[in-house]
Amino acid sequence: MAAATASKSARGAKTSIPQLAWRSPRPAPIVLVSGPEEVCAERAIAGVRDxxxxxxxxxxxxxxxxxxxxxxxxLAVSAPSLFGEPRLVRVSGVEKCSDAFLTEALSYLEHPQEGATVVLRHTSATVRGKKLLDAIRAGTGGGVEVPCPAIKKDADRQAFAADEFTSVGRRIAPKALQALVSAFSGDLAELAAACQQLLNDVEGDITEAVVNRYYGGRVELNAFVVADDAISGNYGSALVNLRHALASGADPVPIVAAFAMKLRTMAKVAGAGRENSRAVASRLGMQDWQVDRARRDLQAGWTQSTLGLAIQATARADAEVKGASRDPIFALERMVSVIANRRPFGE
Structure with a gap:
C-alpha cells in the first residue's frame, strides 16, 4: 500500500493524498477510484465495501x-440516519458527470458527512470532472486515491495473475502461470475469472497440468475468440478462427461451452432491463464487467428472437459434439453459421 506525498496519479497530475493499491484499499471520507482498468476498480470498490x-x-x-x-x-444519501449507521455511497460515471453533480460534489468536499464514505469512480476516459479530481487530490475532503491504470503489457498481466494466487496464499507453478496468461491474453476480465475458477475448484498448488486440463493451453482462448467473432456477426473471421482452433488441437466440447456461457449471460442481462450494471450484477450474481460485456455483445444486432435461435443452435451442437452426431466438426460450423448470420442454417 503506497501512501506518497506529492506523487503522481493515474493521469499524471500531482496529488498530495495517499495513493492506495487496488488490492488493499481502505475507507476514507472520499475514495477516488481512477483509471481505465475496470477489473481492478471493481475489486477496489468491493474491498472498501467489505x-x-x-x-x-x-x-x-x-x-x-x-x-x-x-x-x-x-447530501441526502450521505446524511446520518436515525440510528447512525455508517453509509457507503458509490458514485459511478464521474467522467461523464452532470453540472449538478459537479457543483454539489465540490460543495460536499468542503463539509463531508461524518460516518459516510463516498467512492467516486472516474475511468479517466475524459477530462470531465477535472476540477473535482484536482480538489480531491489537493486534499480537500480528506480523501485517498486508488489508481487503476490499464494493464496491457505481458509482464503486467503475468504479475496480475500471479498476485491473484499469492494474495490468498496459493502457489502457481511458473509454467502454469505462463500457460494461463497466454490462454487469456486478450481480456483481463476473462483472465481474472479463470484465476478465480482455479482457486475455487482446485486444492493445493496450481500446476501446468491443471491449467492444461482446464484450459488446454490456448484452447480456451481460441474458443472465446471464435465465440466473440460469431456473436459480433463476423462470420468469416469466426469460421477461420474455428478451423485454426481445431487444427491446433482444440476439443469441440469446450468451444461449445464458451458459446453457451456467453449466450446464457447475454440472455440473463437482456431480460434485466435498463438498470445500472451494479444493480443487475448484484441481482443476477455476476460481476459488473460481465453485465457490461454482455450489453456490448447485445448491441451487435441481437433481438429476443435471434438470441433464442442462437441458444437452440448451441444446445443442439452441445449434444452433437458429445456423441449425438458422427460429425462434430460440421455441428460446430453449423452453430457458428446460425449465430454469426442470425438465421437458421442454410437460409
Missing amino acids: YLKAEDPALEITDIRADDYVAGTL
Whole structure:
C-alpha cells in the first residue's frame, strides 16, 4: 500500500493524498477510484465495501450515477440516519458527470458527512470532472486515491495473475502461470475469472497440468475468440478462427461451452432491463464487467428472437459434439453459421 506525498496519479497530475493499491484499499471520507482498468476498480470498490461491512454489518449502501444525477441526492444519501449507521455511497460515471453533480460534489468536499464514505469512480476516459479530481487530490475532503491504470503489457498481466494466487496464499507453478496468461491474453476480465475458477475448484498448488486440463493451453482462448467473432456477426473471421482452433488441437466440447456461457449471460442481462450494471450484477450474481460485456455483445444486432435461435443452435451442437452426431466438426460450423448470420442454417 503506497501512501506518497506529492506523487503522481493515474493521469499524471500531482496529488498530495495517499495513493492506495487496488488490492488493499481502505475507507476514507472520499475514495477516488481512477483509471481505465475496470477489473481492478471493481475489486477496489468491493474491498472498501467489505472493509466497512466487517466493521459494522449495518452498513447502508447507496449507488448513484453522476451522469444521471438528481439534485440533492448526494447530501441526502450521505446524511446520518436515525440510528447512525455508517453509509457507503458509490458514485459511478464521474467522467461523464452532470453540472449538478459537479457543483454539489465540490460543495460536499468542503463539509463531508461524518460516518459516510463516498467512492467516486472516474475511468479517466475524459477530462470531465477535472476540477473535482484536482480538489480531491489537493486534499480537500480528506480523501485517498486508488489508481487503476490499464494493464496491457505481458509482464503486467503475468504479475496480475500471479498476485491473484499469492494474495490468498496459493502457489502457481511458473509454467502454469505462463500457460494461463497466454490462454487469456486478450481480456483481463476473462483472465481474472479463470484465476478465480482455479482457486475455487482446485486444492493445493496450481500446476501446468491443471491449467492444461482446464484450459488446454490456448484452447480456451481460441474458443472465446471464435465465440466473440460469431456473436459480433463476423462470420468469416469466426469460421477461420474455428478451423485454426481445431487444427491446433482444440476439443469441440469446450468451444461449445464458451458459446453457451456467453449466450446464457447475454440472455440473463437482456431480460434485466435498463438498470445500472451494479444493480443487475448484484441481482443476477455476476460481476459488473460481465453485465457490461454482455450489453456490448447485445448491441451487435441481437433481438429476443435471434438470441433464442442462437441458444437452440448451441444446445443442439452441445449434444452433437458429445456423441449425438458422427460429425462434430460440421455441428460446430453449423452453430457458428446460425449465430454469426442470425438465421437458421442454410437460409
